[in-house]
Amino acid sequence: MLANRKLILAHFSFAFAVFGVALTLGAWQMFIRSPIGTWLSNPELYYRSLTAHGTVMGYVFPTLVAMGFGYAISESALEQRLVGVRWAWTGFWLIVFGSVMAVTPIALGRASVLYTFYPPLIGNLFYYLGVVLVVVGSWIWVALMSINLRVWRNAHPGAPVPLAMFANVAGSYLWAWTAVGAALELLLQIIPVAAGLKNTIDAGLARIFFSWTLHAIVYFWLMPTYIAYYTIVPRAIGGRVYSDTMARISFILFLVVAMPIGMHHTFADPQVGAGFKFIHSAFTALVALPTLLTVFTICASVEIAARLRGGRGLFGWIRALPWDNPMLLALAFSFVMLGFGGAGGLINMSYQLDASIHNTQWITGHFHLIFGGAIVIMYFAIAYDLWPHLTGREMIDVRLIRTQLWLWFIGMIVTTFPWHWVGILGMPRRMAYFDFGDPAIAPQALSVIFSVIGGFILLASGILFLVILARGMRAPQADAGAYRFAIAVHQPTTVPVALNTHALWVALMIALTITNYGYPILNLATTAGTSVPAVYVGAQ
Amino acid sequence: MGTRDLFTFSNPHFARGVGITAAILILTAIAGFIVLPFAQPWVQFANVWDAICSAAGVPQRAASVTAPEQAKRLSEVVLTSHTLSRPSQEAIGRGATLAQRCAICHGPTGISRADSPNLAGQYAAVIYKELFDFRSGARSNAVMSPFAVNLTDEEIADLSNYYAYLPRLPAYHPTPQLPKPNIVIYGAPMRGIAPCGACHGSLDNKTGSPWLEGQSEAYMKAQLQAFASGERHNDISQQMRNIARAMTPQEIEAAAAYYASQPPEVVKAVD
Ligand code: HEM
Ligand SMILES: [Cu+2]
Numbered sequence: 001m002l003a004n005r006k007l008i009l010a011h012f013s014f015a016f017a018v019f020g021v022a023l024t025l026g027a028w029q030m031f032i033r034s035p036i037g038t039w040l041s042n043p044e045l046y047y048r049s050l051t052a053h054g055t056v057m058g059y060v061f062p063t064l065v066a067m068g069f070g071y072a073i074s075e076s077a078l079e080q081r082l083v084g085v086r087w088a089w090t091g092f093w094l095i096v097f098g099s100v101m102a103v104t105p106i107a108l109g110r111a112s113v114l115y116t117f118y119p120p121l122i123g124n125l126f127y128y129l130g131v132v133l134v135v136v137g138s139w140i141w142v143a144l145m146s147i148n149l150r151v152w153r154n155a156h157p158g159a160p161v162p163l164a165m166f167a168n169v170a171g172s173y174l175w176a177w178t179a180v181g182a183a184l185e186l187l188l189q190i191i192p193v194a195a196g197l198k199n200t201i202d203a204g205l206a207r208i209f210f211s212w213t214l215h216a217i218v219y220f221w222l223m224p225t226y227i228a229y230y231t232i233v234p235r236a237i238g239g240r241v242y243s244d245t246m247a248r249i250s251f252i253l254f255l256v257v258a259m260p261i262g263m264h265h266t267f268a269d270p271q272v273g274a275g276f277k278f279i280h281s282a283f284t285a286l287v288a289l290p291t292l293l294t295v296f297t298i299c300a301s302v303e304i305a306a307r308l309r310g311g312r313g314l315f316g317w318i319r320a321l322p323w324d325n326p327m328l329l330a331l332a333f334s335f336v337m338l339g340f341g342g343a344g345g346l347i348n349m350s351y352q353l354d355a356s357i358h359n360t361q362w363i364t365g366h367f368h369l370i371f372g373g374a375i376v377i378m379y380f381a382i383a384y385d386l387w388p389h390l391t392g393r394e395m396i397d398v399r400l401i402r403t404q405l406w407l408w409f410i411g412m413i414v415t416t417f418p419w420h421w422v423g424i425l426g427m428p429r430r431m432a433y434f435d436f437g438d439p440a441i442a443p444q445a446l447s448v449i450f451s452v453i454g455g456f457i458l459l460a461s462g463i464l465f466l467v468i469l470a471r472g473m474r475a476p477q478a479d480a481g482a483y484r485f486a487i488a489v490h491q492p493t494t495v496p497v498a499l500n501t502h503a504l505w506v507a508l509m510i511a512l513t514i515t516n517y518g519y520p521i522l523n524l525a526t527t528a529g530t531s532v533p534a535v536y537v538g539a540q
Numbered sequence: 541m542g543t544r545d546l547f548t549f550s551n552p553h554f555a556r557g558v559g560i561t562a563a564i565l566i567l568t569a570i571a572g573f574i575v576l577p578f579a580q581p582w583v584q585f586a587n588v589w590d591a592i593c594s595a596a597g598v599p600q601r602a603a604s605v606t607a608p609e610q611a612k613r614l615s616e617v618v619l620t621s622h623t624l625s626r627p628s629q630e631a632i633g634r635g636a637t638l639a640q641r642c643a644i645c646h647g648p649t650g651i652s653r654a655d656s657p658n659l660a661g662q663y664a665a666v667i668y669k670e671l672f673d674f675r676s677g678a679r680s681n682a683v684m685s686p687f688a689v690n691l692t693d694e695e696i697a698d699l700s701n702y703y704a705y706l707p708r709l710p711a712y713h714p715t716p717q718l719p720k721p722n723i724v725i726y727g728a729p730m731r732g733i734a735p736c737g738a739c740h741g742s743l744d745n746k747t748g749s750p751w752l753e754g755q756s757e758a759y760m761k762a763q764l765q766a767f768a769s770g771e772r773h774n775d776i777s778q779q780m781r782n783i784a785r786a787m788t789p790q791e792i793e794a795a796a797a798y799y800a801s802q803p804p805e806v807v808k809a810v811d
Contacts, residue, residue: 041725042743256561273597278572279565286564433726440730497546498553504546508561515565519596527599533618535747 002072002389002483003081007088009390011068012383014096015061016466022056023462025049030415030455035436035445037452043432047112050430052103054115057372059134060099062221065379066175067091067141069224070168072386074145076483077162077231078152084144091144094137102130112537114430116214117190119206123537125194128186135179142172160495163244164231164485167251171223173506174216174255177513181212181262193534200531204271205524211262212517219258219287221371225378226250229298229331232385235486236327239305244488246297248499253290255505257283260516267354271530276520277351283516284349291342295335302331304489326401330381333409334374341370344420359430362423365416372458373412377405380465387472388480396475397468404468407461415454418447615678615774617669619748624664627701635702638695641687650706655756661708661804666750668700670774679774708804711754718801721794723787731786736795741807748776751807757800764792 002008029049031037040046075082082088104126105111111123149161149169161169189206192198230247234240241247263280266272303317311320322328344366347353357363388395395401422444427434436445498504524530549555577583577591585591594600642659646652650660659667673679674688675696691699722728725743727735737743741751752760766772767784775781784792 039726041720043738044744256557271597273595274576275569275572275592275595276597278576278595279568282564282568282571431729433729435722435726435729438730496553498551498557501546504554504557507547508557512561512565523597523599 002075004071004075004085004088005390005392007082007085007092008068008072008386010092011064011071012386012390014092015064015068016383016469018056018099019061020462020466022053022061023459025053026057027455027459029053030452033432033434034448034452035434036449039433044109044112046432047114048106048109051112051114052106055102055106055131056099058115058217059131060095062224062375062379063134063138063175064095065382066171066220066224067095067138069227069382069386070141070145070172072389072483073164073168073227073485074148077164077168077485078148080148080152080155082144083148083151087140088144091137091140094140095134098130098133098137100130101133102127104130110538116210117185117206119185119190119193119203120201120532120534121537122190122193122201122534125191128191128194132183132186132191135183139176139179142176145169145172158494160492161500162485163241163247163488164227166248166500167223167227167230170251170255170502170505171220171227173502174223174258174509175220177506177509178213178216178220178259181209181214184212185209199534201534202524202531204269204530205521207266207269208263208272208517208520208524211265212259212513213262214265215262215284216258218367218371219254221375223254224382225334225375226254226294228378228382228385229294229334230301231485232382233298233327233331233486234301234305235484236385237302237305237322237325238308239301239303239486241486241488242297242300242304244490244492245495245499246293247488248495250290250293250297252499252505253293254287255502256508256512257286257290259509260512261287263516263520264349264354267351268358271524272520276516279516281349281351283512288342288346291338295338298331298335301486302328324398324402326384326398326405327381329402329405330377333405334377337369337373337377337409337412341366341374344369357423359428360423361427361429362420364429365419365421365423368419369412369416373409373416377408377412380405380408383465383469386483387469388478389483391473391475392477392479393472393475394478395468395472397471400464400468404461404464407457407464411454411457411461413454415451415458418450418454422447422451612773613677615669615673615776616676617672617776619665619669619776623747624668624697624700624704627664627697627705631698631701632705633702634695635698635700635705638699639702642699645683647712649709650703651709651712652756653712655758657759658709658711658755659703660706661807662703662750663745664700664704665748666700667703668696669748671696671699673774679772708807710803711756711800714754714803715801717803718798721791721798723791723795724798728786728791733783733786736799740799752799753802753807754804755799757796760796760799761792764796768792 029046032040032046071082071088074080102111105124106127108124111127113121113123113127117128145168149165152165153159153161185206189201189209193201230241261280261284263272263277264284267277267281302321303311305322306317306320309320309322311317344362347357348363348366384395384401387393423429425444427441427444434441434444434448436442436448545551547554573592573595574588577585577595583594585594645654645656646659650662651658670679671688671691674681674685675691677685720737723733724736727733727738735743736752739746739749741753745751763772764784764787767775767780768787770781773781787795
């Protein structure tokens, strides 16, 4: 039974409301810079929108989903009332307040710096302070997850921590540590300049700090999705988790290797030594491992469900799956997008291949496919699955849910495949205008138009998602019972201490951060003459 | 079970976790810092330590190569958006006195009656930079240079503040307003030309870029041609030379004619 439904509902509602707004901006961006939109004659409006879209989609929306889901996991998997409810509300309101504080200067055109901050470009101070508040709010959640687990451990000494909670806390630690990079960048470098205390900035060092955050943040976004793969889907389709141990190892690997690899975002940066770029590239290759383990384990878990339903044969069992079940549909779509996105990722992480797609539309196509596609479609699934438990009402629109998932999947493919393609042809990202009348880029016009169509399909799907949730709040009341997670084929009775606690893996994560980031940061911080004058948004 | 049982090599998870991580780190470090640097036949390293330092990104000064002698003097001015941002009344007053000797060419109200640039209401940082460059020789002009050589730093600042303070007036011979040509609002992305308006107003303003509305057409055309040929070279990091070189003669005409035809009211009010 979820005791703090209001808290969880507040997180999800705010997350999905801002998602709706940012999604609309995304579709508009795609349209306005395409051959069928008319040029705005003012690129500033485009960058304003892009900053808002990126800030909301990157910082606010996934953080709130992870938090709300985390609270739900803590209460239901541990079967224990949440400890620190007041603090949880404080964290929530900090995020709401921070989001408003960040978005206001963006809307006024005072902070069109894009969500990656782009130093030496400097926007209005309140934009950065708003982002800091969002992060601080989420750190409260990290602390609460840790505390709740500790309270549970004291009451259940030596017992195996339920998988969902183990993974959830791993994700929260990953986030706590990875956010430190951007926090250092903001507090030591950007905010002093935005507040007028300094007027030069070391843009190279700032980029290194940001890369510290930029990769592992993606795995933080991914955590709720992976938790849903392991602990929701098998239960929803009547299967079993194939291996609880394998699941734990995957989450542990994410914790250790997602962090020390962020410099694959700075392959083209001259201020980083090539040796460090190589190490980061090699560790990036390792991060594919937990994903491959996951794909294997989940396929096996799904096969168990099919065989329990009478499926036979080497592949014949696939037909026996409950294909009308939205959870299965979401999983299948998510895996397909993960597969294509992962293949693209192999190109991004290869030093030489990266050079040909660096800063092109390929990159935006890639992360929309992985993040907007594979990850967000599981956020939808989580919301659908939890909604009856939060509202105390039935979810009656199963057909609409299936339609919504199909639309998101189709929309994402139609949007991102041509998006990758024009990137390969060399179309740069983060440009407000393209002259498709120029013979040199006219052949790309058709691909971009496809992306626009895909974008509007996504928008339709997003609106449908919000409608379904809203209708779910008015449906007839029904008791959904206790919220449960999938159980494993062999439910663990004892787990080795290393697979039941996080300390060792957090220590390795920090150690690798020091080996892989320590010298480059020290070197840049102590080299004189590496700062450049800040460029203030709106100043002439 | 506490952390004492966890952090010990007798715990197989600890031993394996730490061992594998360390092994991967060491192997990748050997590859990245030693093997790969030496695999580049076009780079020479004195020894292994040299290769490691290079791969780690230690800043190095190549001892044998001396910086090439600069044939032309380049601008040494550093501008930030705070340069001369809050002038005092006295500074403006002193500037007004000094400006009397500029009036023959730049006009008593800062609006030129010849084809010299109009200065009334121009950004202070712009005038400041040009005077510095004339003084240092980074920019030269038979008429202007002799005026600049004897100015002190303070006089340059005062003059800049004074002209920035003057109201923006219409050109001496206003022409009918022309529509925006593509080069001004779109630039030419395929030739790497950003829109003129992205720095010079119309779209946005960037520090050190003058606003151009109502400026003499002949003057702007001459400057663009001088940038294109490299005869004028005081633009920081070749910002304008790179653009002007890639512009077609027609684009130069169109941009100059467009800006000359604009009344000063359309200058974006940003200050
Ligand atoms: C209707 C669906 C969407 C469309 C059409 C869309 C479109 C866009 C466009 C055109 C850009 C700018 C790319 C550029 O010019 O460089 C962008 C950026 C971005 N989008 Fe989306 N988007 C959509 C949905 C999403 C979703 C669901 C997410 C994640 C939850 C997301 C996350 C981001 C982020 C983080 C950026 C910032 C990229 C940057 O600053 O370079 N978008 N989007
Ligand atoms: Cu990354």
